[in-house]
Amino acid sequence: MNWAAIIWLVLLVIFIMTEASTVAVVSIWFAIGALAAMIASLLGAQVWLQVVLFLVVSCSLLCALRPLVRKYFTPKLTRTNVDSVIGSTGIVTSRIDNVMSQGQVKLGAMEWTARSTSGEVIEAGMLVKADRIEGVKVFVTPAEVSANVK
Numbered sequence: 354m355n356w357a358a359i360i361w362l363v364l365l366v367i368f369i370m371t372e373a374s375t376v377a378v379v380s381i382w383f384a385i386g387a388l389a390a391m392i393a394s395l396l397g398a399q400v401w402l403q404v405v406l407f408l409v410v411s412c413s414l415l416c417a418l419r420p421l422v423r424k425y426f427t428p429k430l431t432r433t434n435v436d437s438v439i440g441s442t443g444i445v446t447s448r449i450d451n452v453m454s455q456g457q458v459k460l461g462a463m464e465w466t467a468r469s470t471s472g473e474v475i476e477a478g479m480l481v482k483a484d485r486i487e488g489v490k491v492f493v494t495p496a497e498v499s500a501n502v503k
Contacts, residue, residue, distance in 0.1 A: 357400055361391035361407075378422050379415070386411030438465075438483050442496050449475040449493070458483075458493055465491040 368384035390407035398406070438460050449456030449469050458467040458481055469475055470484045470492045481493035 355394055357403060358391050358394040361387050361394055361403070365391060378419065378426065382414040382419070383407075383411045385414055435486055438463075438491060439485060441483050442480055443483065443493070445475055445477050445479045445481055445493075448477050449481075458491060460491065465489075467491050467493050470494045 365384050365387040368380040368387055372378070372380040372384060386407040386409075389410040390403040393403050393406050441460050443458045443460035443465075445456070445467070446459050446464065447455065447457040449458070449467050451468050451472050456467040456469070456475070458465050460483055466489055467481070468490050471494060473495075475481060475493070475495055480496035482496045484492045484494055486492070
């Protein structure tokens with residue numbers, strides 16, 4: 354009985370199970386290396402050659418293919434509607450006063466409840482830039498240029 358082949362088979366199964374339970378795409382390369390070492394063992398190769406073959410195949414595949422696999426299997430993050438609002442410029446439609454808990458801005462085609470990031474009062478008609486969103490409120494700062502639209 355070839356004990357080395359059995360050990361490589363056990364390692365192969367462990368690496369495949371590890372890969373199946375994660376999404377890191379790391380252990381698959383070691384599973385392929387264990388497969389190569391198991392084949393070498395079945396062909397009668399010495400143990401040191403099996404270990405070297407395992408390491409060379411695993412490391413070569415890891416270094417050569419992992420960046421390519423990550424490029425194609427990493428999900429592309431698409432900005433949602435809320436994320437696309439941050440950094441955009443809009444116009445104040447209702448005076449922004451944090452103390453009075455009032456204010457609205459129009460960003461794109463949407464009307465938002467607004468608060469001033471710095472706490473200052475921002476008058477209607479001013480251009481503002483969206484800094485962040487907390488819940489249903491957008492926090493804004495006055496833009497460089499203001500418009501006197503009423």
